[in-house]
Amino acid sequence: MRQTYGKQLPGMRLSDLAGKLIVVEGTDGAGRTTQINMLRPWLEELGHAVLDTGMTRSHLAGDGIRRAKEGNNLGRVTQSLFYATDFVDRLENEVIPALRAGFIVLTDRYIYSLMARAIVRGMDPVWIRGIYSAALVPDAVFYLRLDVEQLIPRVIFSRGFDYWESGMDVFPGQDMYENFRSYQTALLAEFDRLSVEFNFETLDASTDAKLVFAQLQAKVQRVLEADSRRTYLARMFEQPAAHPTARIEERSVTLPRETASRQIDWAFHPVAANSSPSNGRNIPEHK
Amino acid sequence: MNTGSNMRIGPFEVFYPMEGTSPRLSHNGENGFPGRLFVVEGIDGSGKSTQLSLLHKWLESRGFGVVFSQWNSSELVKDTTKLGKKKKMLTPATFSLIHATDFADRIERSILPLLKAGAVVLCDRYIYTAFARDVARGMDRRWVRDLYDFAAKPTVAFYFRVPLETAIGRLVTGRDGFKFYEAGLDIGLSDDPTESFRLFQGRIVDEYEKMIPEFGLTVIDATLPVEVQQAQVRQIVRTHLERAKDLRVRP
Secondary structure, three states: OOOEOOOOOOOOOOOOOOOEEEEEEEOOOOOHHHHHHHHHHHHHHOOOOEEEEEOOOOOOOHHHHHHHHHOOOOOHHHHHHHHHHHHHHHHHHHHHHHHHOOOEEEEEOOHHHHHHHHHHOOOOHHHHHHHHHHOEOOOEEEEEEOOHHHHHHHHHOOOOOOOOOOOOOOOOOOOHHHHHHHHHHHHHHHHHHHHHHOOOEEEEOOOOHHHHHHHHHHHHHHHHHOOHHHHHHHHOOOOOOOOHHHHHHHHHOOOOHHHHHHHHHHHHOHHHHHOOOOOOOOOOOOO | OOOOOOOOOOHHHHOOOOOOOOOOHHHHOHHHOOOEEEEEEOOOOOOHHHHHHHHHHHHHHOOEOEEEEEOOOOOOOHHHHHHHHHOOOOOHHHHHHHHHHHHHHHHHHHHHHHHHHOOEEEEEOOHHHHHHHHHHOOOOHHHHHHHOOOOOOOOEEEEEEOOHHHHHHHHHHHOOOOOOOOOOHHHOOOOOHHHHHHHHHHHHHHHHHHHHHHHOOEEEEOOOOHHHHHHHHHHHHHHHHOOOOOOOEOO
16 A cells, blocks of 8 residues: 555545656756656557646645745745645645556656755754655655756756745845855755655766656656556567567657657667666665 | 654755744744734634734733734735635645645744734734644644644733534624535535534534643633623733833834
C-alpha cells in the first residue's frame, strides 16, 4: 500500500492507488517543464494514461496565488501556506483520483520545492515538514541539478529576472542579479540536503535536454517495470529486449518519424548511454 | 520522515535573524511585544462579537490605540476562500489550510507589526476557532496545532460558553438558514441543515471545552446579561493594561 510522510488526511484512502507518482524536481530554469513535455507524449505512446500537474495549477488556489504575487505584500508564512493549500487541493482532487484510476502522474515540482522555498525564507524546517507530512511518498524523484553559474544564463537570456525567483522578498537591497545569485544558491544548498533525506535520483541538467531526456526515459522505464502487473501486461505485446536502452529504441519506432529517429540517437549517444547521473558534486546517488 | 533532528543552522540564517520572525508560537509570546492581544472565542450565537465590540468602544474611549481583526478577512486570501465555499470545493484539509493562509496574512502584515508598535489588538476568533472546527472535521489535533505555530500568543483569550440550544435559539431568530460549511454539511453528519448544524456545533463545543485547560482560556458565562459579561471582560482587560507603560495612545 502507498505511504504518506506520516499523516493521513480525513477521507484519504491509500489502498488501490495502482498508478505511479513520478516527480520531476529542480530549481528555476533546470528544464523540468521541457522534460515533462517530452515524457508525457512518450509515455502516452507506450500506452500509459498520464496526468501532469504542477505548482499553482489547482482550481482552488491557483488564481489566488497568482493575484497575490502580483503585489509586493505577500508574506513568507502566508506564501508557504497558500502554496500548501494549492498542493493539497491538487493532491486530493487530481493526484489521488488519477493514481486510483491507474494513471502515471507526472508532477512538475512536489513538496521538496515548496519546502526548500519556505526554508530559504526562514521558515522552521520542522514546521514545513509537518505540514507536508500528509503528502504521498512518490515512486521516484528525479532531480534535475544545475549549478548557479549554469542557471544564470538560462534564466537571464530566456525570461529575465522574476521578482520571486530572485528572492527579492528574502534579501535586502535592490540588486536583482546579486539577489538572484544568493537566493538560487541558498535554494540549491537546500535541494542538495533534501536530495539525501528524500532519496532523489539526481541528473546533471547542464547537458543537452535530449541527453537528459534519454536518461530520464531509462529511469522512468525502471520505475514502471518495478510494477509486475504492468510489466506482465506490457510484455504480452512485446519482444523481450536485450537491455533497457534497446527497449526504448524498439518502442520508439512507433513514434512519428522525426521524433523516433531523434530518440534513437539519444539512446545510443555515448554520453547518454554510459554516464550515470552527474555525481561530481558529492551528491549521493540512490539506487 | 525525519521531523525531530533536522534543525538546520546553515549559512543562510546569517542573512535572516530568526529571533521573533520564526514561525513558532514561543517566539511570539506576550512578553516579547509591548502591545496587547485580546481575542474572543465561542460558537456562533454565543454573543462574543457583541462583547468584543463593546470592549472596543470602551478602550477607544479611554484613549488606547485599538485595532480590530476579524477571522477570514485577509484581502489577499478571502476571494480564494469564498470561491472554495461557493463551489463547495473545500475538503477538511483545504478548509484548514486556506483559513490558516488567511490568518497568516493578517498575522504577518497586521497583528504582529501592531503588537510590536504597542497597539491593543482585538481579534474576533483566533487560532482556537481553527483548532475546534478543523478537528471537528476530522483533522489531526496535533497537525492543526503545529500548523498555527506562527501565531502570537494572546494576552487573554476569552471563551464565551453557552449551551448549544441557547446559541441555536439566538441564531434561528437572527437569520434564515445555515450555510453549507458552518453547518458542517460537507462532512455528512446529517442531510438536514439544522440537525447537521446541531451535531457539528456540538463537536466544536467539545473541542472548546478540551482547550480551556490546554490553553488557559478565560471562560465567560455567556448566558448572563450582556452588561454583566462586559463588566467581567473589562475588569480582566483592565488588569492587563494597568502595568503597560509603552502602549500607544490614539493621536
